[in-house]
Amino acid sequence: MSNPKELELKEQVIRMSGVDPLKCMRCGKCSGTCPSYDEMEYHPHQFVYMVEKGEIEKLMASPSIFKCLSCYACVERCPRDVEPAKLVEAIRLLVIRQQGANHLKANQIPDLLDDDMPQQALVTAFRKYTK
Amino acid sequence: MVFHYYPGCTLKTKAIDLDKYARASAEALGITLAELDNWQCCGGAFTMAKDEIATKLSSVRALADSRDSALVTVCSACHNVIKQTNDAMKNDAEFAMKVNNYMQLDEPYHGETKVYHYLELLRDVVGFDKVAAAVKNPLKGKKIAAYYGCLLLRPGKVLQMDNPENPQILEDFIRAIGATPVISPYRNECCGGYMATEDKALAAKKSGAVMDSAKEMGADMMITACPLCLYNLTKNAPGEKLPVYYFTELLAEALGVKE
Numbered sequence: 001m002s003n004p005k006e007l008e009l010k011e012q013v014i015r016m017s018g019v020d021p022l023k024c025m026r027c028g029k030c031s032g033t034c035p036s037y038d039e040m041e042y043h044p045h046q047f048v049y050m051v052e053k054g055e056i057e058k059l060m061a062s063p064s065i066f067k068c069l070s071c072y073a074c075v076e077r078c079p080r081d082v083e084p085a086k087l088v089e090a091i092r093l094l095v096i097r098q099q100g101a102n103h104l105k106a107n108q109i110p111d112l113l114d115d116d117m118p119q120q121a122l123v124t125a126f127r128k129y130t131k
Numbered sequence: 132m133v134f135h136y137y138p139g140c141t142l143k144t145k146a147i148d149l150d151k152y153a154r155a156s157a158e159a160l161g162i163t164l165a166e167l168d169n170w171q172c173c174g175g176a177f178t179m180a181k182d183e184i185a186t187k188l189s190s191v192r193a194l195a196d197s198r199d200s201a202l203v204t205v206c207s208a209c210h211n212v213i214k215q216t217n218d219a220m221k222n223d224a225e226f227a228m229k230v231n232n233y234m235q236l237d238e239p240y241h242g243e244t245k246v247y248h249y250l251e252l253l254r255d256v257v258g259f260d261k262v263a264a265a266v267k268n269p270l271k272g273k274k275i276a277a278y279y280g281c282l283l284l285r286p287g288k289v290l291q292m293d294n295p296e297n298p299q300i301l302e303d304f305i306r307a308i309g310a311t312p313v314i315s316p317y318r319n320e321c322c323g324g325y326m327a328t329e330d331k332a333l334a335a336k337k338s339g340a341v342m343d344s345a346k347e348m349g350a351d352m353m354i355t356a357c358p359l360c361l362y363n364l365t366k367n368a369p370g371e372k373l374p375v376y377y378f379t380e381l382l383a384e385a386l387g388v389k390e
């Protein structure tokens with residue numbers, strides 16, 4: 001963590017999430033329980049570690065931020081109450097709040113639908129992928 | 132007894148059964164669910180960032196409109212979003228101040244409303260013993276695997292519904308309607324959730340593990356409170372599948388109010 005921009009991003013992520021990465025003891029339980037583990041380049045415990053190091057831009061550029069299911073397993077099962085999902089969420093928001101940075105574009109939607117899919121799936125995807 | 136009721140957008144469309152049987156069963160148990168006027172979709176997922184205001188306003192409105200009694204939800208996701216929003220209004224002073232400043236309600240809201248998931252209504256207000264006593268058609272001999280998924284119980288310290296790692300509310304419900312609960316180790320693991328939109332393979336893998344585990348444990352059927360769980364289990368899980376029902380449908384059947 002060297003340059004002022006990274007420091008500012010780190011502070012912003014910590015403020016938005018309310019997470020204190022220093023509480024983490026690096027046991028890896030969050031990643032062990034994460035249902036999206038196989039889909040992620042950086043895993044929940046790495047989010048915690050990398051935020052602590054100030055490597056926010058690396059996380060912002062990773063598709064991992066769109067792989068969190070918001071299942072709260074890591075939040076529930078972390079022995080130190082670190083709540084890693086809140087970091088994933090904050091970094092995802094930093095990205096999609098930028099103009100034109102939506103992960104899901106309106107014209108992609110028809111292809112994702114089928115007759116049985118509940119609104120809940122789409123509404124949630126919208127919330128996770130767009131601003 | 133009359134409670135405010137927040138059905139949620141999916142219960143008005145794809146998950147009509149979840150809503151319809153919830154209302155009919157409540158009436159049979161002496162409870163009227165009075166739908167809130169002008170409720171708006173909760174958005175399906177609680178945005179965890181503290182500085183996120185706009186996406187939480189529809190939930191705050193529903194909560195503030197219910198403060199003369201309590202608010203009942205039945206979809207796992209609505210329950211999750213509304214309870215987490217209520218918790219933030221109660222315990223995050225800066226967030227509550229921003230919301231109240233923006234909304235300009237007649238009286239500021241600070242998380243006063245009690246929120247019940249429908250299952251909590253059965254357990255804590257009606258009582259599962261009273262539910263059992265009202266059963267006309269017990270589902271005798273049926274082996275039912277409860278599927279909690281993730282949003283019904285987690286985060287446990289906020290939702291305060293049941294022990295998130297070793298829950299029993301759905302198993303108690305299953306006993307109350309005369310059936311036998313089957314416990315699957317995947318009952319509180321995620322089915323893949325909304326990722327079914329852009330990553331069908333992930334949804335297939337996750338919901339398949341949930342379904343296979345219930346089959347292995349010898350269940351005849353599964354129950355859920357979540358439309359997205361039901362969709363993933365019935366549509367995206369590969370191979371042979373057990374039937375999956377909304378818990379309210381089996382309740383209505385047991386109470387003899389299912390047309």
Ligand code: SF4
Pocket residue numbers: 023024025026027028029030031044045048077078079080081082083084
């Ligand atoms: S479970 Fe908690 S303490 Fe363990 S690595 Fe993850 S965040 Fe750190």
Ligand code: SF4
Pocket residue numbers: 030033034035036037044067068069070071072073074075084085088
């Ligand atoms: S909330 Fe996200 S990061 Fe945490 S375990 Fe679930 S999918 Fe993984």
Ligand code: SF4
Pocket residue numbers: 119120123124138139140141142171172173174175176206208209210212
């Ligand atoms: S959780 Fe779902 S069903 Fe419930 S209102 Fe929100 S989006 Fe709609």
Ligand code: SF4
Pocket residue numbers: 069071207208279280281282283320321322323324325357358359360361
């Ligand atoms: S749909 Fe899956 S993601 Fe949602 S509550 Fe159900 S289990 Fe969790």
